[in-house]
Amino acid sequence: MNSSTTPRSxxxxxxxxxxxxxxxxxxxxxxxxxxxxEPSGTLTLHLHGRVGGEALRMDGTRYPNPGGAGSFELxxxxxxxxxxxxxxxxxEVVEPDSVHLVRFSASGQPFALSLEHVPPGRYxxxxxxxxxxxxxxxxxDHVGDLDPNGQMAWNWKTGYKFFVLEGxxxxxxxxxxxxxxxxxxxxSYRPLTCAVPGGVEVPRGGxxxxxxxxxxxxxxxxxxxxxxxGLPSVKLDPADAAxxxxxxxxxxxxxxxxxxxxxxxxxxxxxxxx
Amino acid sequence: MPRRSRSRSGAARxxxxxxxxxxxxxLPGLLCCAPEPxxxxxxxxxxxxxxxxxxxxxxxxxxxTVEGVAxxxxxxxxxxxxxxxxxxxxxxxxxxxxxxDGRTLARGIHxxxxxxxxxxxxxxxWGPQRFFWDGRAVDLEQQAxxxxxxxxxxxxxxxxxxxxxxxxxxxxxxxxxxxxxREITPExxxxxxxxxxxxxxxxxxxxxxxxxxxxxxxxxxxxxRELFMTHPDAKAxxxxxxxxxxxxxxxxxxxxxxxxxxxxxxxxxxxxxEAGLMAVTGRSRDRGRFKAPTLRNIELTAPYMxxxxxxxxxxxxxxxxxxxxxxxxxxxxxxEAANTPGAPLGVTLTHDEKAALLAFLRTLTDHEFxxxxxxxxxxx
Numbered sequence: 001m002n003s004s005t006t007p008r009s010x011x012x013x014x015x016x017x018x019x020x021x022x023x024x025x026x027x028x029x030x031x032x033x034x035x036x037x038e039p040s041g042t043l044t045l046h047l048h049g050r051v052g053g054e055a056l057r058m059d060g061t062r063y064p065n066p067g068g069a070g071s072f073e074l075x076x077x078x079x080x081x082x083x084x085x086x087x088x089x090x091x092e093v094v095e096p097d098s099v100h101l102v103r104f105s106a107s108g109q110p111f112a113l114s115l116e117h118v119p120p121g122r123y124x125x126x127x128x129x130x131x132x133x134x135x136x137x138x139x140x141d142h143v144g145d146l147d148p149n150g151q152m153a154w155n156w157k158t159g160y161k162f163f164v165l166e167g168x169x170x171x172x173x174x175x176x177x178x179x180x181x182x183x184x185x186x187x188s189y190r191p192l193t194c195a196v197p198g199g200v201e202v203p204r205g206g207x208x209x210x211x212x213x214x215x216x217x218x219x220x221x222x223x224x225x226x227x228x229x230g231l232p233s234v235k236l237d238p239a240d241a242a243x244x245x246x247x248x249x250x251x252x253x254x255x256x257x258x259x260x261x262x263x264x265x266x267x268x269x270x271x272x273x274x
Numbered sequence: 275m276p277r278r279s280r281s282r283s284g285a286a287r288x289x290x291x292x293x294x295x296x297x298x299x300x301l302p303g304l305l306c307c308a309p310e311p312x313x314x315x316x317x318x319x320x321x322x323x324x325x326x327x328x329x330x331x332x333x334x335x336x337x338x339t340v341e342g343v344a345x346x347x348x349x350x351x352x353x354x355x356x357x358x359x360x361x362x363x364x365x366x367x368x369x370x371x372x373x374x375d376g377r378t379l380a381r382g383i384h385x386x387x388x389x390x391x392x393x394x395x396x397x398x399x400w401g402p403q404r405f406f407w408d409g410r411a412v413d414l415e416q417q418a419x420x421x422x423x424x425x426x427x428x429x430x431x432x433x434x435x436x437x438x439x440x441x442x443x444x445x446x447x448x449x450x451x452x453x454x455x456r457e458i459t460p461e462x463x464x465x466x467x468x469x470x471x472x473x474x475x476x477x478x479x480x481x482x483x484x485x486x487x488x489x490x491x492x493x494x495x496x497x498x499r500e501l502f503m504t505h506p507d508a509k510a511x512x513x514x515x516x517x518x519x520x521x522x523x524x525x526x527x528x529x530x531x532x533x534x535x536x537x538x539x540x541x542x543x544x545x546x547x548e549a550g551l552m553a554v555t556g557r558s559r560d561r562g563r564f565k566a567p568t569l570r571n572i573e574l575t576a577p578y579m580x581x582x583x584x585x586x587x588x589x590x591x592x593x594x595x596x597x598x599x600x601x602x603x604x605x606x607x608x609x610e611a612a613n614t615p616g617a618p619l620g621v622t623l624t625h626d627e628k629a630a631l632l633a634f635l636r637t638l639t640d641h642e643f644x645x646x647x648x649x650x651x652x653x654x
Contacts, residue, residue, distance in 0.1 A: 075606065103531075140326065140524075147328045149400065149522035151529050154503075166606055178610035182505070233610060236507040 040117045041202040043086065044209045045126075047111040048255075049077060049104035051217040058106040062170060066220040067227035072179055074167035077104040077216055079248075080145070080152065080160065081113070082136070083129045083191065088199060090121020099132055101145035101152060102214070110211070124199035126210070128265070130248055131162035131189035154184055158236070162188050163248055165216060169228045181219075181234040181244055188245035194265035197256040211255040213262070218251040219244055316340040323399075324477055326485055326524040330399035336415060336465045338472060341452040344652070346470025348448060349463060351651040354438040356383055356428035363421070363467070364651065366392045369644050372571030373474070378582035382421075383429035391582035394575045396476040396568055396643065401527030402535030407564045407580040409536055410554050414468035419460060432460045439463075474649060476570045478642035481634075485524065491637060498634025501627055506613045515594065515631050516611040516621050520566040526638060528566030537605040538562035540598035540619065541579060547601055550580075562603050573639045591631055595623040 049056030051063045051074075062071040081100045086093040095115055102111045131137075132146065137159035140148040147153070152161045165181040194212070202208045220226040224243040234240040253264040318338050323330070332338055349355065350363045366380045367373035373395035375381075380388045390407050404412060411417035421427040422435060436458050439445040446456040453462050476482075481499075483489045491499060503523055504514030520528060520537050528535025536551045542562065551560035564580045578584040584593065598608060598619035614622050623631065643649075 144329075148326060149328050149525045149527075149529075151519075151522075151534060153523055154505075154518075168606070178606040180607065180610045233507075233509075235505060236510040236512050238510075240509070 039120070039204060041120050041204060042207040043115045043118050043123070043200065043202050044207060045113045045115070046209060046211045047102055047104075047113065048211060048213050049108065049110075050213050050215045052215065052221075055108050056104055056216060057108055058104070058167075063217065065169070065228045066217065067225040068229050070169065070171040070229055072167055072169045072228050074165060074179070074216070076164065076166040078102065078152065078161075078164040079130060079214070080132050080162050081128050081130060082132050083127065084115065085127040086115070086118065086123045087125045087127070088121070088123035088196075090119055090123055090202070093118055093123075099136065099142075099145050101150075104214075104216075118202045120202050120204040122199050122201050124196050126194045126196060126254070126265075127192065127268070128194065128252070129189060129191040130245075130252075131184075131186075132160055133189060134186040136160075137184075137186050137189075154182075158184060159186070160184055163219065163244065165219065169232045171229045177229075177232045179228060179232050183234060183241045183244045183248070185238060185241055187238065188241050190245060190249040191268040192249065192252060192265040193268050194252065194254050195263040196254050197261060197263050200257075213253050213255060215251045215253070219248040222247060222250065318343060318473070321473075323475060324482065324485070324524075327397065327400050327477075328525075332399070332472065333413065333415070336469060338469050339452065341448070342466050342469040343473050345448045345452040346466035346468070347649075347652050348444070349467050350470050351653060352439075354442065355422050355430060355435055355463075357430040357434065358383060359438075361428050363418075367395055369646075369649055370574075372396065372574040372640075372644055374575040376576070378577050380427070382424070382427040386426040386429075388426050390580055391577065393565075393567055394571060395471060395474050396570045396640075397525055397527065398471050398474060400525050401522070401530055401568060402533075402565060403530065404533070404535070404565070408550050408553050409533065409565055414471055415461075415464045418467035418471070419464040422463075435463065436460070474643075476640040476643040479570065479640040480637040482640070484637070491634070494630045494633045495637050496634075497627075498630035498632065499637075501623070501631050502634055505607065506611050506621055508612055508615045513613045513627070514611070514621065515591075515623060515627070516608065517569075517594075517631075519607040519611070520605070521569055526569035526572075528568075533560070533563070535566050536560070536563040537566055537608070538601060538603045539564075539566075539594075540600070540604050540608055541583070541593070542601065543599050544601045547603070548580075559603055562601060563605075569635060570638050571640055571644065573636050574644065587632055587635055588628070591623070591628050594621060595628060596620050 054063070056074070056077065058074045058076070060073060062073050064071055079102050081102055082098050084095040084098045093115070100113050102113065104111060136142070136146060142148060146160060152164070154161060161182045161184045163181070163183040165179060167179040168176045169179045170176045196210060200208050200210050220228065224247055226243065231240065234244050249267045250264065253262050256262045316339050318340055353359045353362045355362060361383055366375045368375055374392045378391065380390060380392045382388055393407065398414060402409070405414060405417035411420060422430055423432065439458050445458065449458050449462060450456045452466060480489065480491070484491050501513065501515040502517040504512060505516050505519055506512060506514035520539070522529060533551060533555070538547070538550070542548070547562035549561060551563040552558065572587065576585060576587070578587070578590050584590045600619055609619065611621055
């Protein structure tokens with residue numbers, strides 16, 4: 001796993017402590033030694049939450065119920081992304097142990113996901129999966145973004161939630177009801193491929209950025225139009241989960257750079273986890 | 275399934291590979307810019323934790339050392355931390371009760387009744403790293419200091435505490451061993467207390483042995499475990515007790531990130547709802563949210579809830595089954611959870627399901643932990 005939110009395992013913490021120690025030692029006794037040339041760069045993916053045409057807000061903002069009357073609001077939105085692969089003229093970069101828990105902020109700030117040690121050069125395609133693969137989904141000896149003591153764990157039998165929407169559904173009449181869409185199961189795994197309009201150049205020793213939009217409203221819209229008044233909860237029923245999974249497969253797109261239009265990620269294989 | 279487990283010997287229980295990390299964190303200061311002399315480099319030996327607890331972090335400026343933990347243990351049982359030398363941390367956090375006191379509400383100096391039930395102490399390295407029922411302390415060090423100067427708890431002042439500890443024969447040397455000089459400061463007192471508390475790791479319950487593959491739960495316990503771990507879905511025909519939405523599956527604590535480990539669990543209506551987390555965040559939507567405690571050793575920590583209103587675990591289970599109260603900030607996952615469509619709030623468990631859940635909760639009791647000599651009063 002490669003995530004800024006990964007709790008320390010003893011081994012990882014030890015290596016970090018060593019690195020910190022080495023850095024501080026270098027800073028104590030005068031001029032720091034020249035750093036070795038860094039052959040690789042960093043690519044940061046900024047994931048912008050959206051609902052339809054609007055930026056995601058989780059501050060009481062209400063959005064129209066896609067498939068019926070009334071509205072809904074969101075308190076929490078999370079999605080597991082995994083198996084990130086960059087490809088293009090510079091070659092192919094497969095992120096090792098690639099699992100990221102993307103959690104959208106209430107304030108609308110994008111979620112930053114950094115890929116380290118990327119060989120410099122041009123990349124024009126990103127592969128990513130929504131969910132975790134069947135092997136990871138069947139194990140509980142994870143740390144970091146698959147911490148089995150985290151909220152994305154269901155239990156030992158059912159593995160991890162891939163996609164979580166929590167909030168409130170406000171019917172036109174009557175009391176509001178909780179919105180609880182928890183989608184998991186290996187059948188809900190969706191591998192995607194995304195063209196990067198114009199490509200992105202990762203400089204030697206530097207950083208590059210790509211902006212992705214995650215339209216959470218799409219998870220309720222196409223091809224299965226969801227009336228949240230009728231379906232405020234999606235959990236363990238496989239048919240319900242498949243509706244949302246089919247929809248969220250189309251929810252990610254790559255923003256175009258200047259002069260370029262955006263590009264929606266597309267499903268590679270509908271339901272065939274590796 | 276387990277890759278390793280911890281030794282339960284007293285020596286091995288006083289743990290920690292993480293001490294080595296702390297030592298590494300200290301060396302830079304030693305070499306160039308230390309504001310004060312440093313503790314002797316004696317990391318705790320043999321500290322291992324189960325992989326199913328996940329990673330943990332020890333503050334870089336408070337590494338776990340043999341001397342620091344030993345000092346923290348002395349201080350934990352030290353009545354001179356209170357104004358009239360009658361109350362120590364262990365007065366409310368008694369080992370035999372899994373570091374609780376058996377009272378509805380904790381009693382402080384001169385019998386003062388506090389507004390809160392005493393929280394149990396176990397596995398504090400994991401779960402929410404905010405402490406107290408309302409999360410007002412951002413780390414264990416901050417938590418450890420507040421009861422000492424709270425007028426209704428230990429009622430002392432730092433000047434008084436430090437003066438008394440300076441006069442006590444054992445302490446100046448113990449502070450020197452732990453921190454490099456004989457100086458006694460509030461920061462050092464709370465650091466030592468926090469270090470000792472971090473060594474309170476409970477991994478000897480039947481549930482732990484089950485997770486390590488050392489035994490099988492009996493059918494009723496196993497059914498209780500399944501109920502504990504399941505959010506109900508009536509549409510899918512899956513029944514659950516919904517515990518896991520607030521209590522993580524292995525630690526059974528609240529969730530770690532930010533305020534995820536705080537919920538309004540349906541005890542009161544809007545008229546009666548206390549501030550809870552709102553007192554810390556100032557957000558009205560946090561009213562009535564309290565920390566989800568670890569359920570490790572829950573059998574030993576009655577009475578229950580932040581105000582101790584439930585005398586027995588049976589009452590607790592009845593609450594979540596049949597008596598959840600609606601309010602504007604009731605946790606959505608509690609509000610939504612129903613085994614019976616259209617039923618009132620609560621998961622409406624059957625008699626047998628309640629018994630199974632209770633049986634599972636009793637597998638969380640760790641008798642070795644509550645009788646661990648390394649956690650006991652060093653002066654006893």
